[in-house]
């Protein structure tokens with residue numbers, strides 16, 4: 001619902017909102033220019049002194065005005081013709097033209113009414129409503145994406161259109177709410193929908209037959225400072241009953257030119273005072289710095305619109321996979337999907353088709369859109385949930401557990417959860433389990449216990465299908481063949497071989513970057529953007545199941561690099577390690593944003609063994625800011641499988657790698673990387689006290705050994721790998 005509230009006003013009103021915000025941003029410059037260019041009155045200058053000086057230069061003086069930017073303007077009538085000028089208050093002489101700039105007038109007309117008069121004012125008011133709805137729903141979406149309002153300024157992840165959209169929205173949201181609310185008030189003011197309590201003083205006329213006093217002898221003009229002046233109208237020389245009309249920020253007074261007495265006065269009411277403040281907030285006239293800040297915020301609107309549309313188009317691509325949905329409000333079975341790589345959607349489709357064949361109304365939707373109110377006829381919920389980065393949810397489903405826990409009441413329709421994961425990860429189906437716990441805690445009834453699918457196994461899925469069928473009393477056959485991901489051909493351009501001498505053939509393989517389409521650039525899809533630590537999925541010949549390798553390079557390096565060890569009988573590793581330059585392999589990119597050095601300058605302790613060096617080498621290669629990176633690297637012997645041997649020395653002398661500690665298992669003194677950690681315990685503890693982050697990459701056994709060693713080392717300090725992980729300071733990439 002929230003997403004729809006954001007999307008449709010955004011798409012419909014995008015152009016209008018862009019025109020209004022850009023013209024508003026351009027107009028915000030004028031108060032600042034006026035303020036800088038207008039000669040300002042000294043703090044002690046009185047209205048009487050100013051009037052005397054100006055009248056000496058312009059005998060037919062009729063009016064003096066002070067704009068909110070502090071510019072003094074004089075208007076006179078001389079030899080039957082009106083004249084006007086900006087006045088230098090220090091001399092009373094002319095300092096420029098008082099005519100507003102043509103550009104400013106044009107922009108004001110565009111901004112207020114699109115050159116369409118009153119009809120245009122209503123249209124721009126509709127634009128302000130759209131902007132308000134967009135900003136408020138957008139703010140709620142940002143909070144949801146970040147996992148709560150408290151994490152408003154947390155790091156953003158995902159493809160660039162989404163990240164730019166969120167970064168700009170976080171900066172601009174306050175200003176856009178202020179600008180749209182104040183615009184609505186000003187529209188209401190224009191159409192007399194705000195009570196008028198500006199309170200004009202009651203009519204008064206000058207005492208007849210008394211000669212006008214010199215201005216300096218009129219007490220109220222001699223005591224009022226120019227800084228408080230809004231407008232002074234002088235009595236007409238041809239009308240003996242005419243009076244001075246003095247308007248200041250405190251009200252309006254009519255003054256007898258003969259006696260100098262205030263004949264009547266009035267102060268503005270609360271509505272007028274509020275309107276004045278709102279005018280100041282909206283136009284920046286009188287608060288030019290605020291005006292510029294609001295203008296800067298409004299400048300973000302076109303980029304927000306563009307990145308919003310790109311995201312919408314990219315999402316439409318995904319949504320098209322769930323065509324043939326029963327409407328949310330009438331479906332009996334609601335299938336909610338949390339997926340990162342997209343394969344769980346294929347399973348959802350198979351499930352939907354099988355249920356539909358049994359005449360069930362099925363609605364399939366992303367779990368991120370979960371809102372029990374939408375599903376008024378639901379008899380059951382089925383959640384298909386993949387797990388990422390050490391038991392975490394896919395990025396689109398962040399914050400869902402918090403939303404489930406915050407539900408006012410558990411949904412009546414019961415639930416079952418099917419987790420998608422990979423048993424080689426320590427937190428197998430961790431997110432699905434967290435979901436199940438949250439559901440249990442809020443008392444959401446379960447109609448089938450949590451089940452799991454390992455590595456997209458069709459057998460696991462079919463087994464669960466039988467259980468589901470039995471629970472529903474339906475003969476359900478779920479036969480699903482996982483789709484082969486869309487791949488691109490990567491051409492090998494370089495290989496370096498290691499490890500043959502110790503019976504562990506390993507290669508560093510470097511591939512050329514494939515060409516990027518414009519769409520890939522816009523949406524950051526495919527190899528348009530990747531970092532070291534992301535995953536290269538390779539579909540070997542003779543199989544449809546991809547194997548994943550951690551990337552040792554980022555897009556900025558200009559190539560795609562991985563480290564591969566040949567496993568006995570390994571289909572994929574066998575094909576990769578026997579490739580020659582010029583040959584190609586079918587590959588795709590899978591992001592792994594949780595395995596990255598945290599932003600900042602804190603030290604990073606990199607721990608890896610064997611091919612686990614790959615992403616760690618990528619981090620060091622990208623360490624152009626030379627933050628302290630300390631590498632602990634385990635190999636068999638220094639001459640056989642010390643991957644990146646040359647680069648490691650070069651990076652050390654370039655300052656990209658602070659220290660390198662190696663451990664060799666096939667050479668005296670037979671050390672594993674855990675042993676080097678123990679030997680260097682003092683240094684590691686010191687680095688951790690300084691806020692260091694630990695990143696581990698390698699086989700499961702090594703990772704478990706490292707965790708154990710670190711747990712022992714940290715026990716005295718009350719810390720553990722688990723507490724560090726909770727602080728975002730311990731990350732593993734394990735295979």
Ligand SMILES: Cc1cc2nc3c(=O)[nH]c(=O)nc-3n(C[C@H](O)[C@H](O)[C@H](O)COP(=O)(O)O)c2cc1C
Pocket residue numbers: 338339340341342343344345386387388389390391392394420421422423425426427428429430455456535548590591592
């Ligand atoms: C970077 C990455 C991290 C993963 N982390 C885990 C994990 O911690 N636990 C787990 O059980 N599965 C993990 N998996 C496996 C996925 O959950 C599994 O492949 C799932 O079927 C993917 O579904 P999807 O394509 O719909 O996102 C991970 C996969 C990748 C690529």
